[in-house]
Amino acid sequence: MASVFAGKNIVLGVSGSIAAFKVAGWVSTLAKEEANVSVIMTESARQFVTPLTFEALSGNKTYSNMFGSSDQDAMVHINLGREADLMIVAPATANTIAKLANGLADDLLTTTSLVTRAEVFVCPAMNGKMYAHPATVENIKKLKEIGYNVLDPAHGMMACKEEGDGRLTDWENVAEYFAKALTLQELTGKKVLVTAGPTREPLDPARFLSNRSSGKMGYAMARSAFRRGADVTLVSGPTTLACPSGVRRIEVQSARDMYDAVLTYSDKTDIIVKTSAVADYRPARKAEHKVKKDQIESQLQLEQNPDILYELGKRKRKGQLLIGFAAESQELRTAGIRKLEKKRLDLIAVNDISGINSGFESENNQVLLLFAGGSESLPHTSKQHTADLIWDKIVSLDQQ
Numbered sequence: 001m002a003s004v005f006a007g008k009n010i011v012l013g014v015s016g017s018i019a020a021f022k023v024a025g026w027v028s029t030l031a032k033e034e035a036n037v038s039v040i041m042t043e044s045a046r047q048f049v050t051p052l053t054f055e056a057l058s059g060n061k062t063y064s065n066m067f068g069s070s071d072q073d074a075m076v077h078i079n080l081g082r083e084a085d086l087m088i089v090a091p092a093t094a095n096t097i098a099k100l101a102n103g104l105a106d107d108l109l110t111t112t113s114l115v116t117r118a119e120v121f122v123c124p125a126m127n128g129k130m131y132a133h134p135a136t137v138e139n140i141k142k143l144k145e146i147g148y149n150v151l152d153p154a155h156g157m158m159a160c161k162e163e164g165d166g167r168l169t170d171w172e173n174v175a176e177y178f179a180k181a182l183t184l185q186e187l188t189g190k191k192v193l194v195t196a197g198p199t200r201e202p203l204d205p206a207r208f209l210s211n212r213s214s215g216k217m218g219y220a221m222a223r224s225a226f227r228r229g230a231d232v233t234l235v236s237g238p239t240t241l242a243c244p245s246g247v248r249r250i251e252v253q254s255a256r257d258m259y260d261a262v263l264t265y266s267d268k269t270d271i272i273v274k275t276s277a278v279a280d281y282r283p284a285r286k287a288e289h290k291v292k293k294d295q296i297e298s299q300l301q302l303e304q305n306p307d308i309l310y311e312l313g314k315r316k317r318k319g320q321l322l323i324g325f326a327a328e329s330q331e332l333r334t335a336g337i338r339k340l341e342k343k344r345l346d347l348i349a350v351n352d353i354s355g356i357n358s359g360f361e362s363e364n365n366q367v368l369l370l371f372a373g374g375s376e377s378l379p380h381t382s383k384q385h386t387a388d389l390i391w392d393k394i395v396s397l398d399q400q
């Protein structure tokens with residue numbers, strides 16, 4: 001639903017590296033997200049992948065030639081550059097990097113990069129020795145000074161059978177930077193703290209109390225804040241999710257670990273979003289050895305965990321925004337209002353966990369937003385889209 005890439009004109013400049021095949025996957029992903037991708041290939045890139053590959057994946061013509069027969073062809077670099085919302089150069093070889101750094105314009109890729117006023121991302125890919133060569137190092141430094149965004153290559157074994165820095169980075173490492181470049185930077189200068197996932201409360205070395213939270217909703221909240229320009233810290237309970245690019249993650253296990261981590265950062269944070277499902281109780285003591293089956297009932301005594309959000313509400317400073325979540329299966333509004341008031345929140349997102357395909361674990365969600373003097377029911381949609389809509393509301397509260 002409503003990807004940040006949908007409807008955007010993205011120019012992808014491909015230069016001559018074996019990694020050219022890898023960006024075919026990027027084009028495919030962008031096309032699935034409904035971006036309008038125009039691929040420019042250098043002459044060398046055509047030695048590795050055929051233009052037809054990119055044409056089939058993007059649904060658009062692949063460009064290479066600066067000099068066409070019609071007037072329109074002669075202006076192709078102007079048109080592509082002018083209409084681009086974002087330009088990506090990947091893989092960027094040492095030669096293309098050198099040309100970009102020095103303003104050379106002898107092919108369609110380099111001329112278009114001089115014309116465009118969109119953000120340009122350069123993703124290097126080359127042999128590790130070439131990447132470490134002082135000339136390349138100097139050119140990359142220059143690129144950054146000029147205003148290009150240079151994204152680091154990955155470390156690993158390369159096609160030349162040498163190990164080092166120089167592998168084209170993976171889509172997962174760069175997608176968020178592209179998404180950010182296409183998003184209004186409404187949270188620039190803001191420090192945001194998001195909590196996500198469950199907590200685990202140990203009973204013994206083998207067992208713990210926990211809940212069904214996957215972390216997906218909280219990670220989507222963190223991702224969306226990063227895209228809007230915030231400096232984001234994510235305090236996460238145990239999940240299998242990868243940390244979103246650009247986000248600083250602090251991993252915790254128990255509610256008390258989460259309490260300590262959140263309280264360490266809360267004073268310096270402008271907006272705190274508590275998406276995590278914190279265990280309200282923990283076993284009163286963690287047994288050193290695995291508790292025998294027939295002793296569990298007698299040994300399992302519970303103790304209450306600290307309510308982190310309630311504590312944050314007590315300490316809330318002027319101008320700080322406090323956002324809570326609630327997972328409810330009945331009387332959503334009444335339960336939500338009670339938590340909003342008790343924990344001194346600015347906004348609470350109440351999940352209806354009685355429905356199918358929303359709440360815990362699901363890719364989708366449906367929430368009711370409650371805030372001072374109002375409410376808003378969000379549609380049933382992906383968690384990422386839900387996060388974007390919640391941030392729209394948070395930003396409007398922040399600007400009041």
Ligand code: PMT
Binds near residue numbers: 275280309359
């Ligand atoms: O992780 P997913 O699988 O994507 O699922 C997302 C979610 C359903 C977990 C998430 O959207 C959600 O609803 N999170 C809140 C879960 C919950 O039950 O909250 P609660 O009603 O127990 O607590 C209300 C608020 O107080 C929450 O913001 C919670 O983080 C906070 N709290 C609760 C208890 C406690 N000891 N400390 C807290 O800070």
